[in-house]
Amino acid sequence: MKNEDKSKKLQNENQKLRNELEELKIRLQEAEEALDAIRSGSVDALVVTGPAGQQIFTLTGEERIYRLLVETMNEGGFTANPRGQILFCNNRLSQMLKKPMEDIIGHHLEEFIISSQYEEMTSLLNIALVEPVKKRLVFLASDGSFVPALVSASPLKEPDSASICFVATDMSLLEASEEVIRQINEQKSELQKRALELQKLNRILRALSNSNQAMMKTQNETDFLKEICNIINTDCGYAMVTINYARDDEEKTVKPVAYAGYDVNFMEKLKISWADDKYGQGPSGIAIRTGKVEIFRNIPSDPRFEHWRFEKLKRHYGSAIGFPLKENEHIFGSLVLYSDELDPFSQDEVKLLQELANDLSFGIAALRSKIDREKDQDRLKQLSTELQRSNQELEQFANVISHDLREPLRAISGFVELLRMKYKDKLDETANEYINFSVSGAQTMKNMILGLIEYSRVQSQGQSFVSIDLNKIITAVVRNLDKSLTENKAEFTCDKLPEVKADEVQILRLFQNLIHNALKFKKENQNPKIHIACKRREKYWVFSVSDNGIGISEDFKIRIFTLFQREHKKSNSEGDGIGLAVCKRIVERHGGKIWLESQPDIGSTFFFTIPD
Known part of the structure; x- marks a missing residue:
């Protein structure tokens, strides 16, 4: 019995719901017909049944102007009850949501809002019942696209009912414009940065050209190094430029030999090494020791600069870069540049500076070779002069031998030969042997003299x-x-x-x-x-x-x-x-x-x- 009673009760409730649904459909149909009539202008008044009974709203006066204004405005307009159910909307809202109005009116506002903004929507409804409010909401169009909008909501207080009037301004074009402007500004900023970078690169190229000209003109290595430092400091705008030579002493000292952009006493205070110790951790020491470019992008925070940080920060140096100077794979020094900016060295800048360091290495080696060659030429001239004098002396010596020595030797040899011929049988064997030694010695001396004459005359005759x-x-x-x-x-x-x-x-x-x-x-x-x-x-x-x-x-x-x-x-x-x-x-x-x-x-x- 209980189950039968429950079944009858459910059937009655279902029937009641069907009846209410049919009634709602009829009322919705009547509302849609009324809206169509209003839009087409075929009616001048509208009878609305409410809790206070039937009310007549005329559409021939201010209401007609209001209807035209709402339908022709660029913003999406709609009204909703306190629960968020949409009671009315204009054609612009239909366009924004890409839905026909009949699929909007009667539906809850949350159906057209992205899920992450449900709380924002609820807050908007609650506040708008009391006072005007504006919030940014993102609508969800029928094609799945997002429609950002600035929604202004204000209460519509009627004596017998409460509703909310909404005006939604489509922000898509505005946000797209803002995005375009942002991209343009980013591009502009990037172009400005690139322009500054190109200016810097152009200055380095000018320094390269001026350095090469200095290399061709300079006769003295010290003057050449000073001029290169001044060129880099002036043309490239670096805060400090120094050229350093590595010494092969026990402490592996690094000696600054040329500089520009700071006082001499400053460098004399610094202890620099190319050994792998605390004094060899700067840009110069590492570049010489490793043979690679070394960049210090942030001097104030880099722990490797501990021993020199105070002096560097006094002069507002922010970063540094060191390049090895090489001659046939032998590292003999470094070129170090300091900047008052943090991390200013771009990849293109490093490449050009490396080329500048390579040219400097070549210039130093070429200048040394030129100086050595000039010394060799001077020495060669000196040796040539000495050789010419020596040949003259040798020729004179040969003449002396030829005339002054050969005659006495000829006399000695002749008399010894006569002595042997005349007294051979009268002398004993020992005496004859002595005479033979004398004849042989004289002949050897004669051959030596002739040989010396021949030797001396190879060049002269x-x-x-x-x-x-x-x-x-x-x-x-x-x-x-x-x-x-x-x-x-x-x-x-x-x-x-x-x-x-x-x-x-x-x-x-x-x-x-x-x-x-x-x-x-x-x-x-x-x-x-x-x-x-x-x-x-x-x-x-x-x-x-x-x-x-x-x-x-x-x-x-x-x-x-x-x-x-x-x-x-x-x-x-x-x-x-x-x-x-x-x-x-x-x-x-x-x-x-x-x-x-x-x-x-x-x-x-x-x-x-x-x-x-």
């Missing part, structure tokens, strides 16, 4: 260089040494040789001395083998004379081309120690070099070059 066929020269040498080659049963070979520009007489003497030397220092009980070869290099020829003789020890190689030097003095080989010295002098007169490769008991190879 040489002939002009002409194009000569070395094959013909070798033929002449073999002819001159034919007897010696035959007696020693020598095996002589020679590659095909080129034509060179040389002194024909001296080149013949060069080859003849080298071949004669190979015959002279041959091995006992072994036939000598001599070979002449040549190889072409880029701008000169390399010739070699090889033998299978007794060779030369390593210790004697450095003295082999010195006058009167012989390693095998006690051997049976003849010689006065002048022939190879003459060879060296001939090669050097032709602008070449001569050297030796040798192993004892294996043989020797003499090399020499003749330039084109």
Whole structure:
């Protein structure tokens, strides 16, 4: 029974709700027809049934003007009851929400507001019942788009009812305009920053140009460094510029050698190092130690500047950058720039400053090279003068030997020879041996004098260089040494040789001395083998004379081309120690070099070059 009673009760309530729904539909239909009539102007009055009974609202006077005003205004207008149910709206609100008015009227305001603003909407309704209020709400259009609006709400107090009048101003265009203005301002600000950056870069480029011009004009390194610092300080506008050199002392000191933008006493107070200690943590020390650019973007807060912060802040320095100065990967110093701004160094600026540091490194190296070259040229001129004087003295000495020494020697040699011839049979064996020693010594002295004369006259009495066929020269040498080659049963070979520009007489003497030397220092009980070869290099020829003789020890190689030097003095080989010295002098007169490769008991190879 209880279940049947409950079922009947539910059926009755459902029927009651259906009836009320039908009544609401009829009333809504009547309202929509009335609104259509009002919009079309086909009615002049409207009868509204309310708690006070039927009321007639005329639309022919002020109300008609009001209706036209509401329908033609640019703002969305609507009224709602205290619960937020929309009672009326104009066409502009329909356009803003992109919904027909019949889908707006009768619906709750929260259906058209984004969910995050429900509390704002409730606050607006509560306040608007009492006094006018404005709030920013975001409506949700039928296509899902957001419509920001400034909503003005004020109470409509009727004697028998309460409602709220709303005016919603679409802020989309305004906010879009504000966004465009914001973007324009951002772009303007960015362009202004870029313009300032370009101005700074242009100043650095000007400093680069001025530095290169200074490098070409300057003759003194100290003046060059000072001028570079002044150029960077003036053209680029940095607060301080310093060029520092690294010292290789025990403390690895960094010495400022040029500066601009501050007083000298300031730098004298600072202790700077390129060691990895507390004095080597500044831009100069790190740049020298690591060989990389080092940027200090905030001097007041950077802990690495602890030991110098007080002096730097007194001069309002905000940031610094250090560049290593290099010469062929050797870091010899640094270029350090200080700015009164925090973190002012852009990527493009660092690139240009790096180029400036590279140019400075090149300029210092080039200037040093130029100064060294000038010193070398001065020294070369001095040596040339000394050499010319030495050659003159040598020539005078040769003349003295030729005339003043040869005559007495000739007399001594002649009388000793007469003594041997006349008294050979009258003297004992010891006396004859002494006479033979005297004759031999006189002959050796004579050969030495002739050798010295030949040595001295390589420079003074040489002939002009002409194009000569070395094959013909070798033929002449073999002819001159034919007897010696035959007696020693020598095996002589020679590659095909080129034509060179040389002194024909001296080149013949060069080859003849080298071949004669190979015959002279041959091995006992072994036939000598001599070979002449040549190889072409880029701008000169390399010739070699090889033998299978007794060779030369390593210790004697450095003295082999010195006058009167012989390693095998006690051997049976003849010689006065002048022939190879003459060879060296001939090669050097032709602008070449001569050297030796040798192993004892294996043989020797003499090399020499003749330039084109």
